[in-house]
Amino acid sequence: xxKIRSSNISVNVSFNYSPTIFEWxxxxxxxxxxxxxKLVPILGISDLGNFTVxxxxxxxxxxxxxxxxxxxxxxxxxxNSLSAEFPNLLPGDSELVINIIRAVYxxxxxxxxxxxxxxxxVRLFDHVKLIDGKSQEYLxxxxxxxxxxxPNELDLEFEPTGRIFVKSIVDNWNAICMVEKSELLENSLxxxxxxxxxxxxxxxxDTILDSFYRHFNSCVSILDLQYTNEE
Numbered sequence: 001x002x003k004i005r006s007s008n009i010s011v012n013v014s015f016n017y018s019p020t021i022f023e024w025x026x027x028x029x030x031x032x033x034x035x036x037x038k039l040v041p042i043l044g045i046s047d048l049g050n051f052t053v054x055x056x057x058x059x060x061x062x063x064x065x066x067x068x069x070x071x072x073x074x075x076x077x078x079x080n081s082l083s084a085e086f087p088n089l090l091p092g093d094s095e096l097v098i099n100i101i102r103a104v105y106x107x108x109x110x111x112x113x114x115x116x117x118x119x120x121x122v123r124l125f126d127h128v129k130l131i132d133g134k135s136q137e138y139l140x141x142x143x144x145x146x147x148x149x150x151p152n153e154l155d156l157e158f159e160p161t162g163r164i165f166v167k168s169i170v171d172n173w174n175a176i177c178m179v180e181k182s183e184l185l186e187n188s189l190x191x192x193x194x195x196x197x198x199x200x201x202x203x204x205x206d207t208i209l210d211s212f213y214r215h216f217n218s219c220v221s222i223l224d225l226q227y228t229n230e231e
Contacts, residue, residue, distance in 0.1 A: 001221075002138050003228045004128035006091045007185055012123040013101055014083040015108070015199075017115040021062075021079045028053050028064040031077045034111040035066050038103040042096075043068070068100070075104050082108050082117075102205040116201050122212055126191045127182045131230050135187050138224075139180070166219055173197040173211070177219045193219055 021027055036048045050067040065076040075084045084101050086093075109117075130138065142160035161180035168174065175195040182188035195215055199208055220227065 001224055001226050002133045003131040003230060004189065004191075004225050005131060005228060005230065006126050007129050007188065008127040009089040009091070009094075010087040010125040011089065011097065012083065012085045014081045014121050015105060015117045016081045016119040016121075017112075017117045018080065019115065021115075024062055027077075030111055031064045032066070034107040035075065035104065038107040039066075039068075039100065042099055042103055075100070098209070102209075105205045105208075117199055118201075119196060120199055120208060120212075121194065121196045122216075123194045124192070124216070127184045127188050128191050128225075128227075129185060129188050131228060135181050135189055138189065141224075162223065164222065166222065173215050175215065175219050177223055179223055179225075189225075191220075191223075191225070195219070 032048075032051050035051075039048060048066065050069075052065050052067075054061075054063040054065065056062060063076050063078055065074055067074045072088075073086045076082070082104065084097075084104060086097050089097065105117075139160045139162070142162040143158055159181060161178065163176070163178045166175045166177060173196060175193055178192040180190050182190040184190070193216060195212060197208070197211055197215065199211075217227075
């Protein structure tokens with residue numbers, strides 16, 4: 001088992017719901033009121049700006065979006081999904097991000113109770129530092145199918161990567177797990193996990209979060225990795 005520590009994280013979380021929004025009259029204003037009531041206390045500001053509504057050629061292209069602190073972090077309402085995007089986070093940002101997503105999800109369930117969430121997907125991209133090993137040592141296992149090939153004779157250099165697909169036997173969650181050498185940090189891996197989880201109408205955010213952590217940790221373990229706070 002190789003120990004790893006988070007360095008640079010990007011997260012995208014989406015909650016798919018039904019029925020689809022076809023009539024957008026008053027929807028954006030309801031959404032913005034919900035965001036303001038839920039996020040003003042968390043973000044510690046007097047009011048929220050940076051709201052936009054992006055239209056398109058079809059209902060599915062319409063997006064009501066709020067940019068947190070005016071930056072790239074955002075929460076968005078689409079015709080059939082509620083999503084939150086947080087690029088380039090530091091490990092210490094995780095508590096605030098979780099609180100934001102929890103507030104937005106609970107607010108959506110309150111203000112849009114006529115729509116039911118059925119699936120959540122978390123896309124996590126993490127540049128992780130190896131604590132007790134070298135990236136080439138870890139990634140060598142993914143080079144084994146080609147170990148009898150001589151890349152120098154072919155004027156090639158192999159950069160091994162790993163990819164697995166994990167699926168629950170009861171078909172209530174699945175994950176795509178990928179790992180490769182980090183191009184951002186020395187002696188680091190770039191870990192990508194896309195986890196899709198079926199949720200029940202009565203599931204609150206903390207129930208969903210607990211399920212995510214359990215399945216996420218299983219995927220990391222399958223990759224023979226273990227998160228740690230060690231330096």
